[in-house]
Amino acid sequence: MSTGVDGGSQAQRVGRPRATPGAVGGLTPREQILDASAALFAEHGYAGTSTRAIAEQVGIRQASLYYHFAGKDDILLELLETSVRPSLAFVDVLLAHEDAAAALYALASIDVATLLATPHNIGTLYLAHEVQQPRFDSFRAQRAQLQDAYSALVGSLAQDPDFLGTCCIQLVEMVITLRRDGNVHDSTASRIALACLHVLGLPASVVERAAAAGAELLATLEAEA
Amino acid sequence: MSTGVDGGSQAQRVGRPRATPGAVGGLTPREQILDASAALFAEHGYAGTSTRAIAEQVGIRQASLYYHFAGKDDILLELLETSVRPSLAFVDVLLAHEDAAAALYALASIDVATLLATPHNIGTLYLAHEVQQPRFDSFRAQRAQLQDAYSALVGSLAQDPDFLGTCCIQLVEMVITLRRDGNVHDSTASRIALACLHVLGLPASVVERAAAAGAELLATLEAEA
Structure with missing residues (x-):
């Protein structure tokens, strides 16, 4: 699994924006824009990508792009949020779960899966200077919420929940570099989740x-979802 | 401790490139260029920084900048290498040390200190797409060497040394976000080194x-250095 491969065929698809088989089969125009943007951001960086290049990649006019998104910032914000929102959806039920250690294991596993599902490994942009700017506040607020959930679960299991909660998030985000380097395996999520339990000592x-x-908890949640 | 603060006063120093007290006191022209570049990369990104802006920030002509560096790539390469080279200097003696767990603790502590000493937290650029390009191969090779050292030490202590070695590096690099967010304390290096031992189970x-x-080993190495 690696960045930039799965969206590579779109360049040949200019002028045929949807309802075609292949890489973007079944994607709505909005999803196609997100996917193409993520591919371009991964290859050329956020600053190095224009809305014109995105529109060209998707095979639509720039005006159509602006129908779906207010601009490039709005696209990046949406992409960043897809790296957090699916995990956040499970936070309430996990925080209410009686077994905090099992809940932490499940949260880490879910969170790894969320990062693996982002278009073109968008987590590689987490450290980009742009993401520190106020216009991405809502993403950083969601990420802080996720961090709080880790700390809350860790708080029932060990001293120093803020530091160790950050360790857990950091271990989960290891999947971003593993994915970039083509080192993701079937067992990656479970090994990272296990590492989160070990790091608590x-x-x-x-x-x-x-x-x-x-x-077991994870299997139950997945069956319910 | 945070990025971008310590180099802020340079903008007022145009035309007075050296031998003045204050932020850049005691830095050679080459070091001043590195420091100013790191500050600009952190604030505007690598792509968003020109050699002209760097020269202006230092208060020298662009021609003088090219006397010290072949170009912007060369500056970034040197900065990236400062985030790895000081740690690599200890690898041989640590790999030869009889107590692998103590050596791992010392390596993680040294590596955290190295990342804390980089100008303007240059590690925030590790995930930048530019760093994946061939012109930064030598940095990535050095980083792979460091990763191998972690894996070799872990190999004497636990199963799955590659995965767990990567976990250790990932925990060490947590200091990049801690520093960015102003969350570095006196105990940060020792807590991260301890987390590296715990994550091995x-x-x-x-x-x-x-x-x-x-x-103790760390204190001995520091006394010798």
């Missing part, structure tokens, strides 16, 4: 039990 | 002993 027996319970 | 007694031995 819990005894091996507790980690083992929590990982099993967490995997 | 070692028993608490082993971690405790290794952290003490690692702190």
Whole structure:
């Protein structure tokens, strides 16, 4: 799994914006714009990508692009939010779960899956200077909410929940570089989730039990979703 | 500690490139160029910074800048290498050390210190798309060497050394976001080094002993340096 490969065929599709088989089959025009933008941001950076280039890549006019999005910022904001929102949807039920260690395991697993599902590994832009600007406040607020959820779960399990919650998020985001480098495997999510339990310094027996319970909780949540 | 503050006063110093007190006191012209470039890259991104802007910030002519560096790439390469080279200098002695867990603790501590010493938190550019390009191969090769050192140390302590070595590097690089967000404290390096031992799933007694031995080893290495 790697950035920039799965959207590569779009350049040949200028003028045929939808309802075609292949890479973008089944995507709405809005989704096509997001996908093409993510591919261009990954390859040329955010600053190096114009709305004109995005429109060309999708095979639409710039005016059509502005029908869907207010501008490039608005596209990046939406992309960044897709890297957090699906995980946030599970936070309430996980925070209410009686077994915090199992819930932490499940949250980390879900969060890895969310990052793996982002178009063209958009998490590579997390450290971009643009993302620090006020116009991306709502993304950073959502990310802070997710961080708070990690800290809250860690708080029932170990001292120093803010620091260790940040360690967990950091371990989860390891999947961004693993994906970029083509090092994602079937077991990646479960190994990262396990690493989150270990980093808290819990005894091996507790980690083992929590990982099993967490995997079960995850299966239940996935069945319900 | 935060990015972009410590280099802010340079803008007023146009035409007075050196031997003045204050922010850049004691820096060679080459170091001044590196410092100003890092500040501009952090604020405007790599693509958004010109060699002209760098020369203006330092208060020198562009021709003088090209006397020290072949161009912007060359400056970024040098900056990226300052985030790895000081840690690499310790790798041989740490790999030869009899106590791998103590050596891992020391390596993580040294590596955090290296990242804290980079001009304007240059590690924020690690994920930038430019850094993936061939002209930065030598930086990526050095970083791979560092990664190999983590994996080699982990290999004597736990299964799955590549994955867990990557976990350790990822935990160390947490200091990049902590620094950006102004969350670095005196204990940050030791807490991250401890997290690296915990993430391997070692028993608490082993971690405790290794952290003490690692702190001692670190003190010895610092005294020798």
